[in-house]
Amino acid sequence: MLFYSPSFLWFFLGVYALFHMVPGRWRWMVLLAASLLFYMFDSPFMVLIPLVLILTAWFGASLIARERKPGLKKMVFFLGAGIILGVLVFYKYLYVILLSCSHLCSALNLQSQGSGTEPFPWLQELMIPLGLSYITFQSLAYLIEVYRGTNPALPHLGYFATFLLFFPKIFAGPVERAHLFIPQLAAVYQFDYQRSTQGIRRFCWGFFKKTVVSAQLLPLTDAFFNHPEDFSGIYLMAAAFLFLLQLYADFSGYTDMAIGLAQLFGLKLTENFRLPYRATTTTELWRRWHISLSTWFFEYVFNPLALSARKLGKWAVVLSVFVTFLLLGLWHGANLTFIVFGLLQAVFLSIEFLSQKIRRRLARRLPPLLTKVTGFLYVTVFFSVSLVFFRAASFEDAMAMLQRMFYGIPASFNDLIGLEPVSHYEGDRYNVLLIVFFIVLMIFGDEFFNHDNRIKDFLARPLIFRWMVYCFFLVLIAWFGVFGTEAFIYFRF
Amino acid sequence: MNRDEILSDLRMIMEDVFDCTDFDLSEQTTAAEIEAWDSLSHIRLVVAIERHFQIKFSSMDFRYWNKVGDIVTSVVEKGTKAG
Structure with missing residues (x-):
């Protein structure tokens, strides 16, 4: 059910009316029931997958909070995180992993299930539950926070389920934090x-x-x-923009x-965008673009990695940026295009990080307007070009488009004028x-x-x-x- | 070292790491208030603080850093333990 479909309007009006009619302590139930209905409208049986994730994260966190022995805490955490990530990998990445293994076996002349025919057809046809990446990331963050001890386990399973399934954000975020969202659910609502x-x-x-x-x-x-x-060329550059x-x-x-x-x-x-077209560096762009996801990656991947490897100095940052953005690219899907998209961000972020001091000194000597305009053009061109990989159906398509983009500029200028x-x-x-x-x-x-x-x-x-x-x-x-x-x-x- | 002295040293370290001097620093300052203080330069800052005060932070310390005052507290605690 899309937000701009007539059925959503009727659905929303019904939920909104009911939300205001029931007593305060039942309002979260209205939101939970509405969210389940909203999810089941598109995929009735798939709702079982988010339910498994909810139960895993909630019971896992409760056990971690109750357990005193660090070893057992660790075991429960890794088990819970393993189940959550396992579901994500099964639906989103397993086919590509098995396919790659099959191709590798074929290349090495080993006996393989995939030789001759397309392997694992049942896995290829598997439908990915809607919003899976968002639900897994939010439940994983909750489990990590409780395991680290930075936030307590939440006692109310109903609130937790409402948090993960809340229908306005279930399919495409923002990636919310349980400890910021749930207190709002528990608070007294007043119109x-x-x-x-x-x-x-x-x-x-x-x-x-x-x-x-x-x-x-x-x-x-x-x-x-x-x-x-x-x-x-010039048309394709315009297309990327x-x-x-x-x-x-x-x-x-x-x-x-x-x-x-x-x-x-x-x-x-959470706000997910903060005027990204104002960014003058890629680093700044990622503070303004898909903020809730980039914050998640920086908090749970980049920071632990970079801090643990900080002996390596600035190279710890570069290494962590590459790992973080490789995973961020893969988060979008198991496709070479998304890997390249992520790695391109990593290359430019690393260059910016390594040249920070030189750039700042240079900027002090140049007029501020010139620095801003140059920065804007650089970010726009770079991000548009990297999005060619994001948009293209395959790596070959993206490369063909890029080659053509930089090949035909002089010839196409007349086309543009005309x-x-x-x-x-x-x-x-x-x-x-x-x-x-x-x-x-x-x-x-x-x-x-x-x-x-x-x-x-x-x-x-x-x-x-x-x-x-x-x-x-x-x-x-x-x-x-x-x-x-x-x-x-x-x-x- | 008392908290004010640590804060003064932190300012010096930050000026060097961020390569800028035009920022206000108090115990209430957060990373969001200093333009050059992003996730990438944060790691360099941690390394510079450890080197300057000759201390070593644990992963638990970073989790509670929400403002400059929290860093000062960590340095005080580490200093006390070291001394």
């Missing part, structure tokens, strides 16, 4: 008009980003990415909707100009939502002005919105 209108505004803003900006960009980026052989914008509109749009929905139930979710119609794209040049307009609107809107003072100024304006703005966006959504069945890009992770 707050300001918070509720904020939630509706935030949801509608995400709705605009997904159904207008991302959906309008989709056929354009598809035209380029599905037929790179028909385009020359447009995909960056599409991914941002899609994913941050989803996050805005999730945050807005949670606000309507009095719950605050504004030739884009082949494989049904829209005309006015559609493209409209998309540019939507992108500009999106950036202005995000700047607005990231400054409390601007929101306050807006709310202080006359009612008629505010409603004119709302109506303007509603008309844009009604006119240009695409309400197809295209799911959010991050739903597949």
Whole structure:
């Protein structure tokens, strides 16, 4: 059930009404039942997998907290973490691991199950439970926190299940922390008009980003990415940049909707994006892009690794960056393209780390505006190019696109001047100009939502002005919105 | 060493590690308030603190570092144990 489908509207209205009708102590039950229903709407039997993860993490953490002997604590922790990661590996990576082993055996002329035919067909057809990567990461973080002793085990299984299954965030995050989320569930809920209108505004803003900006960009980026052989360099460079914008509109749009929905139930979710286009280094970009996931990786992979290897000095950081971003790439899927995407981030982060002092000294001698513009261009070009691997169906496709991208720049400049119609794209040049307009609107809107003072100024304006703005966006959504069945890009992770 | 002296030494170490001087430092300061203090430079900072005070932090120490004051506390504890 997608947030912008009519069925979701009815589902949400029902849940919202029920949430406000039942006594306070039952409200979490409404959210839990709604979340289970929401999950089962798409995959009725798959809900068993998140339930197994919930029980494993909750019972595991309770046992760890109760156990006094360090050896037993450790054993329970590794058993719990093993089950959680085992489920993730089974659904997401086992096929590729077995396939690679099979190919390796074939290459070494050893007897293999896969020789001649496609091996493990049943595993290939296995459906990955929705939101699996998010659920495993949140339950794993909870188990680690309790094992480390930084946070206590939570006594309420119902709250814990609601935390992991909470329907606005279940399929694509943000990656929440149990100890920040559950106290909100346990707190007394009181209807707050300001918070509720904020939630509706935030949801509608995400709705605009997904159904207008991302959906309008989709056929354009598809035209380029599905037929790179028909385009020359400058078009493909533009395509990579447009995909960056599409991914941002899609994913941050989803996050805005999730945050807005949670606000309507009095719950605050973590911000996942903080104006990433303002980043002037890759290091800064990862502090602004998919924040909840990068924070998870830095806290549970990078920091322990780098701190334990700190004898190696700066090389401990470089090594840990490579391991962290290799895993971050793999988190998206067992595909060479995601590995390359992760490793590219690691290469640039390491270069930035090793050249930190030189860059800072150089920046002091240059005008600040020049430093910012150069930094912006560098991050935009680098991240767009790395996203070619993220978007491409295969490594070969990505390489073919990149080769073409840097091959045909001079030849295609005339095409750009002439504004030739884009082949494989049904829209005309006015559609493209409209998309540019939507992108500009999106950036202005995000700047607005990231400054409390601007929101306050807006709310202080006359009612008629505010409603004119709302109506303007509603008309844009009604006119240009695409309400197809295209799911959010991050739903597949 | 008392807490103020440790804080003063920390400032000196941070200026060297972060290669900047334009930041305010108190026991309440967090990493988010110093632009150059990110996850990557944090490791260099830990190594520099250990070297300067000739101490060795354990993995448990890092878990409770939320602000500069927590680092000062760790240094005080390690110093006491060492001395």
